[in-house]
Amino acid sequence: MSWSRHGRGPGERGYHHGNLREALIRAALDLIVEKGPGGFTFAEAARAAGVSAAAPYRHFRDREALMADVARQGFQRFEAALAAAWNEGRPEPLRAFEDLGKAYLRFAREEPAYYTAMFESGLPLVLDGELRQASERAFQVLRGAAETLCGLLPRPQRPPALMLALHVWALAHGIASLFGRGDGARRALPMPPEELLEAAVLGYLRGLGFGAQG
Amino acid sequence: MSWSRHGRGPGERGYHHGNLREALIRAALDLIVEKGPGGFTFAEAARAAGVSAAAPYRHFRDREALMADVARQGFQRFEAALAAAWNEGRPEPLRAFEDLGKAYLRFAREEPAYYTAMFESGLPLVLDGELRQASERAFQVLRGAAETLCGLLPRPQRPPALMLALHVWALAHGIASLFGRGDGARRALPMPPEELLEAAVLGYLRGLGFGAQG
DNA sequence: AGCTCATGTGAACGGCTTTTACATCAAGCC
DNA sequence: GGCTTGATGTAAAAGCCGTTCACATGAGCT
Numbered sequence A, B: 001m002s003w004s005r006h007g008r009g010p011g012e013r014g015y016h017h018g019n020l021r022e023a024l025i026r027a028a029l030d031l032i033v034e035k036g037p038g039g040f041t042f043a044e045a046a047r048a049a050g051v052s053a054a055a056p057y058r059h060f061r062d063r064e065a066l067m068a069d070v071a072r073q074g075f076q077r078f079e080a081a082l083a084a085a086w087n088e089g090r091p092e093p094l095r096a097f098e099d100l101g102k103a104y105l106r107f108a109r110e111e112p113a114y115y116t117a118m119f120e121s122g123l124p125l126v127l128d129g130e131l132r133q134a135s136e137r138a139f140q141v142l143r144g145a146a147e148t149l150c151g152l153l154p155r156p157q158r159p160p161a162l163m164l165a166l167h168v169w170a171l172a173h174g175i176a177s178l179f180g181r182g183d184g185a186r187r188a189l190p191m192p193p194e195e196l197l198e199a200a201v202l203g204y205l206r207g208l209g210f211g212a213q214g
Numbered sequence C: 001a002g003c004t005c006a007t008g009t010g011a012a013c014g015g016c017t018t019t020t021a022c023a024t025c026a027a028g029c030c
Numbered sequence D: 001g002g003c004t005t006g007a008t009g010t011a012a013a014a015g016c017c018g019t020t021c022a023c024a025t026g027a028g029c030t
Helices: A021-037 A042-049 A063-089 A093-110 A112-119 A127-151 A161-179 A191-208 B022-039 B041-047 B063-089 B093-110 B112-119 B129-151 B160-177 B195-206
Strands: none
Touching: A021 A042, A021 A063, A021 A112, A021 B022, A063 A093, A063 A112, A063 A127, A093 A112, A093 A127, A093 A161, A093 A191, A112 A161, A127 A161, A127 B041, A161 A191, A161 B160, A161 B195, A191 B022, A191 B160, A191 B195, B022 B041, B022 B063, B022 B112, B041 B063, B063 B093, B063 B112, B063 B129, B093 B112, B093 B129, B093 B195, B112 B160, B129 B160, B160 B195
8 A cells, every 4th residue: 555655656746745644654753753742843843754844734734733633643652552451441450450550651651653643742722622532531531430430449448540640640751751751861760660550559569458369 | 250252242253153052952942842852953043142043053963963962851851859758758758749740740840842852853862872861860760769668568569660760751741742731732631730640640650559648 | 311231122133834826757658 | 638627846035043154343451
């Protein structure tokens, strides 16, 4: 399946690109990971795709719209990664919850461009309905897992699932944001981020009344 | 006390500004809070100070150096705010630790420009020794508090203080980053961030073996 | 008064964003 | 096949920003 360029040899193209929208998104991902969300440039993405600086405006309203599209796509993949790790609580809720946490950090580490666009690009989440919904759906995976977990506890000591979800999200995001990128630009850690998160979540859950054995 | 402008009336100035360095930092703080770390512009800071676009280069190597100076100053104030809240563990370590957490979020809320420059401007912390040291000193306040807290537990169940400090830092930063700014641009919360953090820390500490009563 | 150095100016260069008028081409229709 | 049309690309231009450079100003010292 020709991914672009209507049957011409690789590297060539005619007047039209054939898949500029996708090419721009890929270029944006590379640039974001390389120079941060602020360093990414519409013009450079256009150069990477081999088109003029004005061409991207046929596919995105402006630079921010491209960033928002990257973030939206990122939230979709994030949701899928989290849902796969949670796996509806199998084989066992506490274990699946740990897998969910690991998947969170793995996504931040392996898809730093998406994660950056999603959480550190300064996009006004409120203004873009689709973006907000994508982010909401990803959070609902975590929230659902929290509901299942809370359901394990006897009613009188059952904490609000929303609160549990927010706590774990903040923890995971804090670790990802402060220590979680491969570059280690911000701070060295005495242990891998995954272990740091696992220890924190286990301690936190124990405090909530979950037995240490699960 | 004339804050600038050698005795001229307010709003006027001669060829020299008199306090351009400080004026640029103040302008940067205003712009960062208004348009984010990426929207802040060297040229606009210069306009706000009433000087030409080239003048700032007499005081900062480049735009990033001004941002780094803002961040460095922010870390110093941050350290002072955290140390004052911790107050060497008085009146009582667990209570002082909660105060420390509240001070963290209060700083993020009341000084969003500093907090943004410190944690969300994409500054390469590693490259600037002074910046790194300022950030390190702020973290040491948290670390010291964690040491004191851990000292309360009997040796066999005593967790590593560094780990406790990292956990609480990640939690506080996660909450500040996701929900902590006044604008609420990212997500609404069913409770104030301070309460969210307090509940998380209390639960976490309980799991570590701290009695609920302190 | 005169010197000097820190500090500010204006002009210039290159890069980025965005808009506008125009070019190209694939596809459908006669 | 020729024509029209709409999507997609281009070049050029205006405006902003970062940065540098040669030059101007003036505060403080001698």
